[in-house]
Amino acid sequence: MTEKKKSNELQSYWSGNRELRRRWAKLRRNKAALFGGVLILIYLFTALFGPILYPGNPSAPNLIRSLETPSRQHPLGTDELGRSILGRIVHGSRVSLLIAIGVVSLGLLLGVPLGLVSGYYGGKVDFGIQRITDTMLAFPGFLLALALVAVLGVGLKNTVISVGISMVPIYIRLVRGCVLSVREQVYVEAARALGTRDVAILMRHILPNVMVPITVQTSLGMGTAILFAAGLGFLGVGVQPPTPEWGAMLGSGRAYLFHAPHVATFPGIAIFLAVLGFNLSGDGLREALDPRFKL
């Protein structure tokens, strides 16, 4: 009996592994997703090893060299204070990565448990959480982040909190929708019949089954977080100078658009490539992991 059980477990392990391998192979065949992965790797590498790649203080002004066009010494030119744009982009990648990770973590930490509880328990709890979600979704995400910044104030920490909270309703809706379909499955019913506690059912049986959409949303959410934070920086209500933040760099470059367009051009390319990387990977992950794309 025990041997049979063991053999069944082994079989399910290998079949699960085979499924994983099949999905991985599908992901690898997707050239766009691979390109996205490469972009993310470059971005992560730059963010992690920025100070080694480009040593020195990226915020130290050098007014004699202000608004220089790209040259051998400064491959992307200099900004209005004579600082190397390449140096600031390299150091800025660390700031934007920090924001993106903070935002997505906040979205996950608040959105996933609320979505799980809302979908699993239903009733009044669900009603309450969904009305709050409705209210938050009554505003476009960026506008909600902007409204929160208006209350909390500018700066890195408040940017993370504002953009993070604006993402919470997306996770709540996503997770709740998945839970609604999963909670009716036989294995959940069986676990309930065996007297398993709700927390254990949610963590062991339901959460693993909603991980695919959460993973996809996390990849897409990283891109959105970078875009939103850059947008706030551009408006002057996000991360404040002299911190090298891509959006703020673009915002300050706007004033020199007619004389030195390169100041605003290159930070925008950096934002675009980072967001593109996460979006391509998110799309690829969805195609590889979501069974609805097997068609």
Next chain:
Amino acid sequence: MLSCSRLVAPKIDWNMLRYVIKRLISTLPVLIGISFLLFFMLRMLPGDPAQVLAGQMATPEEVQNIRHQLGLDRPIFTQYALFLGRLVRFDLGRSARTQNPVIEEVWARLPNTILLAVAAIILACLFGIPAGILSAVRPYTWIDYLVTSMALFGISMPVFWLGLMLVVLFSVILQWLPAGGTGTWKHVILPSITLAAFVVAFIARMTRASMMEALAQDYTTTARSKGLKESVVVVKHALKNALIPIITVVGLQFGLLLGGAVLTETVFAWPGLGRLIVDSILARDYPVIQGAILIFGLLYILVNLMVDLVYAFVDPRIRYD
């Protein structure tokens, strides 16, 4: 003499009317939620909201005056009730900067934002829907890859950067169009293209997915087997059935567009609601921020309601029961 038939009142679709009322009622919790959010926005401010509104230079008497005017010296529930009462009368207070009624400031800017949003959504539909159809009709060909790549580029591109690059190209290098401001039709072109680029990608993607599904259905195969021309099959059979998700995404994008308008209006110095919000945040003019955000929320709810109603015209199978 007028014929009698012309004088007969148009037939009222009671089901539809009932549905509209039901939908309007269902927005009430959201409206109450928005009012909560706006009410507590002012209360969440660090320090004394009256002091924030009065400014740092205000005397204690002036601060006390503002506190009394806003009812901040009353119990919190009374304050909320007063706030709701003012909201119902569209009394959103006065701007801390200009001392003008907030509603006047908001109304003055609203038409500009709506003009920009409508121009952008029309432009986005004009490009997005045909691109999506083309992509679905020729799947996995170079044209499909081109459309899907462009769509992904559009979604990933910061709208404010695209705006700046368009200014560099069309205003600085070619000198064809003005870099900002308002007044002539030429001023609308660059901001609406910028805003449309943000939305066209979503519309193209949804049109492609929806059309591909419709083209794989039995009724499309039947239409083809009857010997109908491919253009008739695509437009009359597939597109007609694929319209619902497309309309949904157009409606949803309208909301995103309002968010994008904040950035686009800043890039092009366009005197709309979005710019008003940004200027008010920078000046800490909270009554105006509240008012403008409230109007944005209402607009979004209204658009969603309209999308629901448009479904009926597109798909008669939908019953409003």
